[in-house]
Amino acid sequence: MELYWRLPVFVQEAALSFYAGYLEKAYYGDGYEDWRQKFENWQTWSRTDAEAWQSERLRALVELAARRVPYYKMRWQGIDWKSVRSPADLRILPTLDKQSLRQNEREFIVEGTEPKSLWMDKTSGTTGSALRIYQPMSMLPKWWALVEVAIRNVAGVSQNMPRAMMGSRTIVQGSAAGPPYWRFNRRWRQLYLSSYHVSKNTAADYVQALHDYGSKWITGYGSAIAALAESALEAGIKPVRLRAAIVSGDTLLPGMRESIETFFGCKCFDSYGQCEGVSIAMECPQGRMHVVPAAGILEILRDDGSPCGPDEVGEIVATGLLNDVMPLIRYRVADYAAWAEDQNCACDNHQPIIANLEGRVDDYVITSSGRKIGRLAGFRRSPRIHSSQFVQDSPGHAFLLVRAGRDYSAKDALAVRDDILSRIGGLDIVIVEVPEIPKTPQGKTVSVVRLADRPEMRETYARLLGSASNHTSTQTAVGASS
Numbered sequence: 001m002e003l004y005w006r007l008p009v010f011v012q013e014a015a016l017s018f019y020a021g022y023l024e025k026a027y028y029g030d031g032y033e034d035w036r037q038k039f040e041n042w043q044t045w046s047r048t049d050a051e052a053w054q055s056e057r058l059r060a061l062v063e064l065a066a067r068r069v070p071y072y073k074m075r076w077q078g079i080d081w082k083s084v085r086s087p088a089d090l091r092i093l094p095t096l097d098k099q100s101l102r103q104n105e106r107e108f109i110v111e112g113t114e115p116k117s118l119w120m121d122k123t124s125g126t127t128g129s130a131l132r133i134y135q136p137m138s139m140l141p142k143w144w145a146l147v148e149v150a151i152r153n154v155a156g157v158s159q160n161m162p163r164a165m166m167g168s169r170t171i172v173q174g175s176a177a178g179p180p181y182w183r184f185n186r187r188w189r190q191l192y193l194s195s196y197h198v199s200k201n202t203a204a205d206y207v208q209a210l211h212d213y214g215s216k217w218i219t220g221y222g223s224a225i226a227a228l229a230e231s232a233l234e235a236g237i238k239p240v241r242l243r244a245a246i247v248s249g250d251t252l253l254p255g256m257r258e259s260i261e262t263f264f265g266c267k268c269f270d271s272y273g274q275c276e277g278v279s280i281a282m283e284c285p286q287g288r289m290h291v292v293p294a295a296g297i298l299e300i301l302r303d304d305g306s307p308c309g310p311d312e313v314g315e316i317v318a319t320g321l322l323n324d325v326m327p328l329i330r331y332r333v334a335d336y337a338a339w340a341e342d343q344n345c346a347c348d349n350h351q352p353i354i355a356n357l358e359g360r361v362d363d364y365v366i367t368s369s370g371r372k373i374g375r376l377a378g379f380r381r382s383p384r385i386h387s388s389q390f391v392q393d394s395p396g397h398a399f400l401l402v403r404a405g406r407d408y409s410a411k412d413a414l415a416v417r418d419d420i421l422s423r424i425g426g427l428d429i430v431i432v433e434v435p436e437i438p439k440t441p442q443g444k445t446v447s448v449v450r451l452a453d454r455p456e457m458r459e460t461y462a463r464l465l466g467s468a469s470n471h472t473s474t475q476t477a478v479g480a481s482s
């Protein structure tokens, strides 16, 4: 990263295009076209076809896991895994939580796997440390074929149309005082916009870049794209017309959707997935979220592990069907949803519909210069920090709540804070160690709490932060100007 910052912009952009060339081979190379055709009509698969596909994949994966994956070999002793023939039989197997995966990552890899054949992805949740997910290289064309037909094409766009992206990558330094707040990947005609420099003052530059680079659609975190739309509307900038906005990664609140649709003059499609690659769901033009059966088997469970009825919110438990080097079976994703009461949709898609997707409720923090920073994922995390949360009490000022993990020391929290400041700047961050991260009244853990928007939680934090301030040794206040 150090080296990247010292390079001139055009060299940084050449590096991005070069890297995209490498990804292109991995994602869109051998097998991609065949898989794209195979998945092309996924929406019109009948329930029977979908279940047949799932059952076949499931049987193969369960057998692989039981015979050749150390974790399951041990954990499933005494379980009649051979009787798992279809998705409905899954419930005889135990569920798997993130903590067990984190502690035993390597135990989930099929014995005898050649490390060179693996592709590694890190998850980016703001709480807890990142997980390393391994996939066979051969899974990538399948996955990206599915992304193309089940996500982009549903929104009427495709990989080969110029697009803008707002994700967690920091491609522009936090201290940048003027444009460009983006880098252009020529190979994919992908305009990568910084999520960390959006404000009323910079919005016009962003919008000009969308025009200059001919972006036809935009994708990334809903909170970041909404922050751009809101800042542009606030600044009185003439709306841009795009073909679609496709958001994922955090909860799309109704106000965010409205801002995006107003400013970009197109439908905002919400999509759902995770780095673990265990399930995908995509909103259709009717505004309903259909599960993509080829990616994984999705269950929605009550706390006692029984399946939820229609319209009953429960935890999402997913079994990925495409990864046969690190099978995740009945994996608790830590998101919540319900099966929609009405499973019929006016669109052509026959696949099951979920509703009330939540658990990824994120929020902005606002820097001292009024920049809205959406989704704080992607920052350095420490395996010694159990979980963390931002609590913003006023613009430019926030608390970083840290729950210590094993071998934790104050240095770990400082490193996280410094990483954040180096990227975004303009925020005073006070570190506070807490025994537990408070949950919302709905029982959800969120990574950012802006007290101005959550009056119901003010008392909880007043108590927590009030008592924490008595222990000055655990606190560090450092100012940073933007």
Ligand SMILES: [Zn+2]
Residues within 6 Å of the ligand: 284, 285, 286, 287, 288, 290, 345, 346, 347, 348, 349
């Ligand atoms: Zn539909």
